[in-house]
Amino acid sequence: MPDAVRTEQQILDAAWQRRAGLIADIDATLAAARGDDDTSRARLGRLRQRRAELQHAEAGLVFGRIDGDDDVVRHLGRVGLPGDDGDDPLVVDWRAPAARPFYTATPRDPQGLRRRRHIRTRGPEVVGVDDEPLGDVFGTTLDDADGLVGEGALLAALDERRTGRMGTAVATLQREQDDVVRADARTPLVVQGGPGTGKTVVALHRVAYLLFTYPHLAERGVLVLGPSTRFLDYIGQVLPALGETAVVSATCDTLVPGIRPTRPETRDTAEIKGRALWQAALTRYVEALVPFDDDLDVTFEGERCTLTAADVAAAVRAARSGGHSYHRARRLAVERVHDLLADAVAARQAELLARAEEGFEDVLGRVDASLATADDRAAPTGASGSDVDGTFSSDELAALRTRIAADRGVASTLERWWPRREPADELATLLGDADLLRRVAPELSPAEADVVTSAAPPSDTRTGPWASSDVPLLDALAELLGDSDDPDGRATGQGDFVADRAAARRDWVYGHVVVDEAQELSPMQWHMVVRRCPTRSITSVGDIDQAESVHRHTDWADAVGDALGERWRRADLTICYRTPREVMDLTAPVLRAAGSRNDPPRAVRSSGVAPWSREVSASELPDAVRSAVEGMRARYDGGTVGVVAPAGRVSVLAASLAGATPVPEAPVLTAADAKGLEWDATVVVDPAGIAAGPRGWNALYVALTRCTQELGQISVT
Structure with missing residues (x-):
């Protein structure tokens, strides 16, 4: 065993032992504790949170080391572990300020470090170390032009097989990613990043960092908005693995409790109903419901x-x-x-x-005279006031x-x-009445108003069916109307945060909101976000060039300006870590066809596998896709394969794969549903058909950039 590995194994052994001891101490405390008051319950809640952090920290308990010019050595891990008898920490939490140079130091800016070491582990075993000298302490002039931190460890992680679940990246965050993770949370942050730049993992690690750095946020929790439930399942293990449980995950369609859209609608209808003008229109509508000034x-x-x-x-x-x-x-x-x-x-x-x-002055006068001469011993009547x-x-x-x-x-x-009102009833009334709609929404043309009313839900809509674009309108109406049973204010959270309780309340105010695939949100959906975080402590990540939604914004100012105004900052992720160079080389023409002025992100790795393409007839397509998937499954044993196709071909291809023996595990998705996901290998079916759809070149850009190793395209002749 090399000396470096042996040295780090000793540290890892000590960390595992210390972790086990801490868990045992917490268990003993919890077993003996009584939560008789708010203070005790809060303390027990913190202990349970700490235990969860320790329990989830097995992978990456120790993953790094930094050696300072002052000979101080610090080991970094997923959670902090105290030393014995008040000594320096055995392991520094990756979110602590002392850990930041691990992510940001470079040979040209060593930040007081002379070496950075990445420690690769498998459970309780150290399997390798990668050293990076910083500065010229070793007598060499080093270049950091590539901008990568821990390149060996990073590329090793990127080459690992995909499991269908997103993993953590605390050991391999890069400098531009770490800048986003630790950015000021007081101003809305919009992160622009192309495919494979790590937008999602950066956003989730930012949640973990903020909850660690600002514990008060945990009292109100963090809302993570994703584009689909499939995507939320994909990322679902990241935050618990980082020890964070004060999180609610949702899509825009599931933000309003009790409402689940099931009614289809056209893109034109959805685009009109997603415009920012509805906020003012609904305000006018509710104001008109207030009683007139009459007797x-x-x-x-x-x-x-x-x-x-x-x-x-x-x-x-x-x-x-x-x-x-x-x-x-x-x-x-x-x-x-x-x-x-x-x-x-x-x-x-x-x-x-x-x-x-x-009318009785004389009678009253005689009564008064009688009272004046009455015996002083008469008892008082006790009458007063109106009596x-x-x-x-x-x-x-x-x-x-x-x-x-x-x-x-x-x-x-x-x-x-002044009657009580239900948001569902009022929205159905408004959307179904053309004359009323024209009065409260004069910004709509007569033709646009007709599009909305012709697609209005049935009159009895309290239980649906609703369309996706109705959800933000219902949310806005619910906010303007307020709760008829609890009208005093919004729910801000008291005591221990309970995710189920927060998710069940439409009016919960969160400490922070993360929006992934943010380019897909309509202006009205953005207003939904701001209502849940009035402080605008918001992190949104996305790629404006991957926008496929019906909304017509083509830059971030158009996308977020109505809800956030000018109070937001932009950060850019420019390096593609996931998608290999061989695939990214195909994307520049697609971006130009989509009308983008951006360059694709710079890929830093090569898979050594050239993308391939073939043409087949429509009748041959199902067999060709099945054969391609089976070949990829064999080549990437233990990994994942995905198929991206036009919407009209998804069901046929999925049925074809389901009928194979054995069934190859490969989801068949549209580009919209595949957004944010990644596989070892991807088959893109009928790329011309994808490009022919609405905003189709953007969709094709998404489809081409889902793989980490191999891309195949099957065209239809």
Whole structure:
């Protein structure tokens, strides 16, 4: 065993032993603990979180080492491990500030380091080390023009077989990636990166870094938005493996609890309904639902009371003055009406008593004289307030108001005056009424309004069916209307974060939001994102050149500008780590055909496998695809193979593969569904058919860049 491996094995052995001891200590504490109060429960929650971190840290418990010019040596790992008796840490957490030079130091900027070592492990065993000298301490002038950190370890990781699940990259993050991971979280960050640049893994590691650096974010959690449930399954193990559980994963279609779109719609309809103009249109619509300033007649305990238009108008203005939701303003207005009614009833009673007194002055005079000469021993009556002079005491007025608020007749009248509203009902009403739609959305042309109303959902839509573009409109309406049962504000989270609780609330406010494949979001979907993180602590990653959605933006300013304004920063990932050079060389003409002004990212690795292509007839296509998949499966034993095809061919090809014996494990997907995924080898079927679709050159760019080793194309003659 080489000396370096032997040395690092000793460190790894100590780390495994220390980890086991920490887990045992936590288990003992948890077994004996009692969560009798909030402080105790919070402490136990932190202990469980720490145990989860340690449990998931087996792979990469120690993966790196940095040697400083001051002879201080630090070992890095997935989680931090304390040393014995308060000594320096045995292992430094990769997210800690002390670990950053491991990712950012270069020979030209060594940052106080003389060496960086990558330690490759398999479970509890060190299987290799890769040393990088920094500076010229070894008497050489070193070049870092390639920009790679730990090239040997990086390329070894990239050459590993794909398993169908995304892995972590804490040991191989590159400098431009680490800059994104540790960027300031106070300003929205838009990360532009082409295929294979590691956008997704960078975004997920950024979540882990932020939760480590800013623990308060865990109280509200982090929302990760992906393009599909298949994609979320693919990345699902990354954050738990990094020890992070305060995370909710969703797609834009699943953000509103209880709503799952199933109704198809045309691209034209989806594009119109995704425009930013709907935010203002829906605001106008909800404002029009507020009652007019008119007299209000209310009957209480058999007596009719009329509130003047001026009093009603003042109540409505006061209720709406704080920018409250419809239902919050309704509650405030109803409370004010109760006050007005109580005042009116009290005034009526005082008036009636005054009139009665005018008719009985002589009688009252004789009674007063009698009382004045009565025996001093007469007991007092105890009468006061309205019982004596018609004037209500404060207690009596409060009791009267309580009776008014509880009166069913009053409640029924006020419900008719200012009714509660359901977002689903209101959206169905709006989308199905052409005249109403034109009034609240004058930005739409008559033809566009007709497109929307002709595709409107059925009138009874509270349980669906909804289209995907309806979800952001429902969300916006729900926000403008507010919760009729809990109108006081949004859910910001208290105590331990529970992902299921957060996911079940449409109005949960998250500490941070990550958006993957962000180029696909419509302006209205972006508003959904901002509603869930009003602080705009948002990280979005994507590639504007891979946009396939119906929305017409072609640069990031168009994509995010309406929701984020000018308060966002852009970062670029320029190096392609996944897709081999042989494949990336094919993409420049495709990008030009797509109208892009960007260059494809620079590939840093070669697979040594030249892309291949063949032509077959339509009848031969299923057999040709099956044969190609079987060959790739044999060549990449233990890896993955994927098939990307036009939508019209997916079902036939999937059935053909399913009928093979044995069944080759290879999903057949459209380019849109394959976005964000990767396989060892990819078969792109009918590339001309993919390119012929809407935004088809962008789709073909996606399809060509899914592989890490081999690309095959099968065209149809």
